[in-house]
Amino acid sequence: MEPTVGQIRHDGVIHGRSARHYTESVIRGGYRLGIDFGTSTTVAMIQEPGRPVRPVHFDASPRLPSAVFLGVDGVLLTGEDAERAAPAHPAGFEAHPKRRVDDGTVWLSDHELGVVNLVAAVLDRAVAEAVRVTGTDPSEVVITCPEAWGPARRTILTRAAAHAGLDGALLVTEPVAAATYLVEVVGKALPAGRCLVVYDMGAGTCDVSVVRVTPSGFEVAASGGLDDVGGLDIDDVLVRHLRRAHPDPGWAQLDWPTTLEQRQARQALWRNVREAKEQLSRQVSADVFVPLVDRRLHLTRDELERLARPLLDRTVELTLATLRRAGIPPEDVGAVFPIGGSSRIPLVATLLHRALGVPATAVDDPQLVVAHGGLLHRRVTLTAVDLTIVEGRSDIAEPHDPFGLLDEDGTPMPPSYVPPRPRPSLDPPPHVVVARHLLPTERRRGEWRRHWVHVAGSAVVGAASIPAGIAATAWALGSTGWLITVAVAWFSVLSQTAYRFNEWSRTWLCLTDQRLMLVEGGRNHRSVSLALDRITEIEYEQRRLGQILGYGVLIVEADGRHHQLRRLAHLPNIRELHLRITEQVYQPHAVAARLLEP
Known part of the structure; x- marks a missing residue:
């Protein structure tokens, strides 16, 4: 048996x-x-x-x-x-x-x-x-x-x-399954030349894909994802909020349960928070019973949206970044389709509408869309x-075409016909500073400029120097010596600010299939490279301010040796950057296969 x-x-x-x-x-x-x-x-x-x-x-x-x-x-x-x-x-x-x-x-x-x-x-x-x-x-x-x-x-x-x-x-x-559902079940017709944005926010991740309609079906032009943003992360934010707003000794037992009763209470707490979050998608308020604390706490939709806003803003940034990778401007988006259980949060549709100018298409149960659309995708x-x-x-898998695809001249295509898949584009052409350092034999995987917070201090100093310089000039008008001193000092501050901005705008971190490279193209030209096969460990740090503003620190270890790329501060979208570098280091063949490279 x-x-x-x-x-x-x-x-x-x-x-x-x-x-x-x-x-x-x-x-x-x-x-x-x-x-x-x-x-x-x-x-x-x-x-x-x-x-x-x-x-x-x-x-x-x-x-x-x-x-x-x-x-x-x-x-x-x-x-x-x-x-x-x-x-x-x-x-x-x-x-x-x-x-x-x-x-x-x-x-x-x-x-x-x-x-x-x-x-x-x-x-x-x-x-x-x-x-x-x-x-x-x-x-x-x-x-x-x-x-x-x-x-x-x-x-x-x-x-x-x-x-x-x-x-x-x-x-x-x-x-592809979601796009099929949208067209065949919802009946949404995409205008010619327009694309569909599929925004899939489930329990553990948020994935965004840009889908084109082609004569042979649907083609994913670009996709991206966040592995640390999903319904579970919003639940965690709500639990932390309840703990801060209503301190009680019972929270310690819920955080670190040691008995069967405490573990059951912890499980019930997270279930109650999830159900309250789902209720807040339909109503303006909900109650959460917290076992062991033995209190029924009140949550409002405003609280949910305020707490979830930083996470949802990151998903909108991901959506815009995915459109940029596909080379598609927001005005070419014909439809936005949020799916996944967490996409029910009303703020999701609002933020996507503001960013893309296209109202989101809502369905009764977004969690059933993918399985249903997969069946219809014959x-x-x-x-x-x-x-x-x-x-x-x-x-x-043997392709089949019950819909009767026709060739350009109207001749029916054979059942086994599968159109060639074009190589998807990753990013816009490399910046001129990066392009001059790329080898003919290597393939670029991405490039990033440091986050604007890297020059925020210089910007503040430069901005503050303007009213300070005007005031000092007015004070020094009666003395030629003081006037020259003020002018020199003011010019020095503004020159230093301009220098920092120029260096920032022309400094790039570039990833290729062979190396990680930091390129500086300001007043001083410099290039520092680290071969990917030398990298032994990759990690990132993101403090609270970095989580809010969207930057972090990348830490790269290589053969236990000191190198100039070990700690790179103020990098944008640090989680996505970390995942892309990690995949290229540890799964280069998977990256090449996804990009259809020989």
């Missing part, structure tokens, strides 16, 4: 349903299943012939918590079952397997389990519920994934699908063609 995903054999590996069983059931099944594996929740949708697409319900909810729990008895639980079991044995609980996708393995209840197995357990639960309500296995399974996921992460997902008995599952990227588009890798075998 084949073991199920809920069982562990003596080798500590979770084994999924037999792939042969799934293959045979495909012949019998008559519906398609779409799965959106999310950080906090997973959604599954069923598409049956002649019937509307409908969600799969897990414990009376269309949202399955993505949590997993491994008990001492070796049984792996998922969803609400996992959350209920977690307080009694925290060591066996993983709330967000998607956040561990890069870790390879996870320790649960003294067992070292592959992340593949945790993801497989969640996928298997989604399929099992679909089979329970339909009475048969699906004929086809579509799984969505973030656009930014490279081959390594997509391999984890396809291997997890294989462990769950879903050999041959089709991968569709989340922004054509294999430029971004949906992907490698399906199962147990060391790779092949390209």
Whole structure:
């Protein structure tokens, strides 16, 4: 008898349903299943012939918590079952397997389990519920994934699908699925030459993609993401606010629970805060019961928006930066589509409207959009063609085109036709200061000028010197010596300010596929480089002011030696910059594959 995903054999590996069983059931099944594996929740949708697409319900909810729990008895639980079991044995609980996708393995209840197995357990639960309500296995399974996921992460997902008995599952990227939903379900027509901005704010991340409509389907022109901004981060801000506004000894037990009762209270607190946040998306106020503190605290929508504003401002900055990378001005945006549970916050639509001048398109349940759109995306588009890798075998999913694509001369294209995918553009052409230092054989990955706070002090001094100089000049008019002294001093201050601004505007940090380079092109020309293969550790620091203004310090260690690029202060968008450099250092092949480089 084949073991199920809920069982562990003596080798500590979770084994999924037999792939042969799934293959045979495909012949019998008559519906398609779409799965959106999310950080906090997973959604599954069923598409049956002649019937509307409908969600799969897990414990009376269309949202399955993505949590997993491994008990001492070796049984792996998922969803609400996992959350209920977690307080009694925290060591066996993983709330967000998607956040561990890069870790390879996870320790649960003294067992070292592959992340593949945790993801497989969640996928298997989604399929099992679909089979329970339909009475048969699906004929086809579509799984969505973030656009930014490279081959390594997509391999984890396809291997997890294989462990769950879903050999041959089709991968569709989340922004393409969302664009399909917007066009086919909402009925939104994009004007010619306009683009769609998909703003996906889920529990753990915020991803923004710019999608173009092409004759062959949808094409993602550019995408970007923030791994530290999501619904969970807003929940954390609300909890901190409640703790500051209502101090009580009970908070210490909620922060560091040691008993079963305290762990259950902590879990209830975070659930209550999340539900209050969702209520504030519909109403102007909500109450939060804080266990152990034993008080019902009041929250208003104004408080939520004030506390969440710094995080949401960063997502708007990400949206504008993604448009710049795609080379698309805001006036060419034809639609803005917020999806994900946290996109329900009214301030999200307001900020996007202000920044882009286009009202956001709202739907009843933005958490169901991606799984639903993945099912409707029957054509294999430029971004949906992907490698399906199962147990060391790779092949390209066979494209099919029920909509009847026509060539330029009106000739029907063959079913296996997949248009060539153009190489996406990363950024505008390099600054002239950077361009003169680039080698013909290297590829630029990005360039950054220091944040304006780097020259804020000089700007303040320069601005203050203007009224001070005018006042001093008026005072010194009766004395030629004092007048000359004031003029020289004033000129020196303004010259120093101008010099600092010139140096700042012509100093760039550049990342290529071979090195990290600091280029100075002001009065003194200088270039300092560090080969990427020498880098051993990358980290960043961001203090409170830096979090508010959007800058930080990048720290680069190389072979244990001292070098001039070790500490780079006042760099903008430090988290995004850190992630881009880290990926280039540790996963250069994934970057090249995503950019379709040879």
